[in-house]
Amino acid sequence: MQNSSSLASSATVAVVLSTLVAVSGSSVFGSAVGYSSPAQSGIMDDLGLSLAEYSVFGSILTIGAMLGAVMSGKLADFMGRRVTMGFSEIFCIIGWLAIVLSKSAWWLDIGRLSLGYGIGLLSYVVPVYIAEITPKNLRGAFTTVNQLMICCGVSVMYVVGIVITWRNLALIGIIPCLLQFLGLFFIPESPRWLAKIGRWVDCEAALQCLRGKSANISEEAAEIRDYTETLQRLSEARIVDLFQQQYAHSLIVGVGLMVLQQFGGVNGIAYYASSIFISAGFSGSIGTIAMVVVKVPMTMLGVVLMDISGRRPLLMVSAAGTCLAGFLVGLSFLLQDHQIWKEFTPIMALVGVLVFSGSFSLGMGGIPWVIMSEIFPINMKSLAGSLVTVVNWLGSWIISYAFNFLMNWSSKGTFFIFGSICGLTVLFVAKLVPETKGRTLEEIQASMNPFSAKR
Incomplete structure (x- = not known):
């Protein structure tokens, strides 16, 4: 089955169009995350607004995203992947409009919370939808386009925010929301979700649409049907079921990757980047553009390599790069404290930040989301996916909140901790993360959760 031609399909127009519509949601995610930095001085x-009030505006997005993430799995199972994406965009559009029209901090916060809720839903449902519609030989690259579009959304906000006002920047944020909302009317539902709710005729019609009119879908349809029927014999999943031994490997990998991704310091580096650039003698805006110039091509390289080299090698190279970069920035602060090589330390910090951004974009940014969408069986996917997504947003909030306190405690110590956690990530991937390249979702899930397919 591994090498069967009927399962290793080419990218049809329907798959490409469906992926592009789905990842419009990823650029909404990126725009929301990237908005607060360029808009700060204008809004204040x-x-x-005081700095404390603006900090609430910046961080309330994460609170909304955690709320969205908690509900994301259940909503995507109840309403379907397409309807959930449309539902989330309504909250995103309301959020952006509230920010555009706001006259006080209160309205800003309401808008930001609504926007956060929308992207919390999107952060789960977009990679899951893409993983469920794409052929196994293209799934990694297509799912990683999710991260590329998040990166592009952040980059557009950073660059455009230099030249236009914060209200106009929020209006630009509405464009990808509308693109996805309208595009959802022209793409098929996930065949695996249709199979899960017993709509077999619709499942086969959606699969035929995605694979092409002349494609032979019998083998893929039979595998989806067999696996779904096996799982339907199991009782309805509850949150306690997640912690049974049979799901332990999937849960450790899914949650572990998200914890390591966030506690490796990506948000700390992102928030502190402009001040590191300023200390290196560059303007904040030039430094920001330098980060964009590094991040976007490296994310694109990750997309290209995903289904060639596989997930594990890319993750290990990416984590090793962030480990090296964390220690480089930490070393620059250590040398600054001791007044050694004063002319070189700012350049070391600058190089460290750019190497971190590039390495993170290559693999650690996107691959945990790809693996999250692949490893959980469909009966557990909503609960497990929600848990993993909540863990990611919680980690993001903890690091964002604690970063300034950590820097006040010890700048060098903070980055040495981040570098050490990135080093641990390499070991974690080497020991526990399976290679999922070129395998169907059913094969991956049966191998990782051996009892779920047998019981």
């Missing part, structure tokens, strides 16, 4: 000046 126009609305007279």
Whole structure:
């Protein structure tokens, strides 16, 4: 089955179009995350916000995203993948409009919370939908386009935010929301979700649409049907079921990758980047553009390599790069403290930040989301996916909140900790993360959760 031609399909127009519509949601995610940095001075000046009030505006997005993430799996199972994406975009559009029209901090926060809820849903449902519609030989690359579009959304906000006002920047944020909302009317539902709810005729019609009119889908359809019927014999999944031994490997890998991704310090580096660039003698805006110039091509390289080299090698190279970069930035702070090589330390910090951004974009940014969408069986996917997504957003909030306190405690110590966690990630991947390249979702899930297919 591994090498069967009927399962290793080419990218049809329907798969490409469906993926592009889905990842419009990823650029909404990126726009929301990237908005607060370029808008900060304009909003604080126009609305007279204190730094504390603006910090609430920046961080409330994560609270909304955690709420969205908690509900994401159940909603995607109840309403379907397409309807959930449309539902989330309504909250995103309301959020952006509230920010555009806001006259006070209160309206800003309401808008940001609504936007956070929308992207919390999207952060789960987009990679899951793409993984469920794409052929196994293309799944990794297509699912990683999710991360590429997040990166592009952040980059557009950073670059465009230099030249336009914060209200106009929020209006630009609405564009990808509308693109996805309208595009959802023209793409098929996930065949695996249709199979899960027993709509076999619709499942085969969606699969035929995705694989092409002349494609032979019998083998893939039979595998989806067999696996779904096996899982339907099991009782309805509850949250306690997640912690049974049979799902332990999947849960450790899914949650572990998200914890290591966030506690490796990506948000700390992102938030502190502009001040590191300023200390290196560059303007904040030039430094920001330098990060964009590094991040976007490295994310694109990750997309290209995903189904060639596989997930594990890319993850290990990416984590090793972030480990090296964390120690490089930590070393620059250590040398600064001791007044050694004063002319070189800012350049070391700059290089460290750019190497971190590039390495993270290559694999650690996107691959945990790819693996999350692949490893959980469909009966556990909503609960497990929600848990993993909540863990990611919680980690993001903890690091964002704690970063300034950590830097006050010890700048060098903070980055040495981040570097050490990135080093641990290499060992974690080598020991526990399976290679999922070129295998169907059913094969991956049966191998990782051996009892779920037998019981």
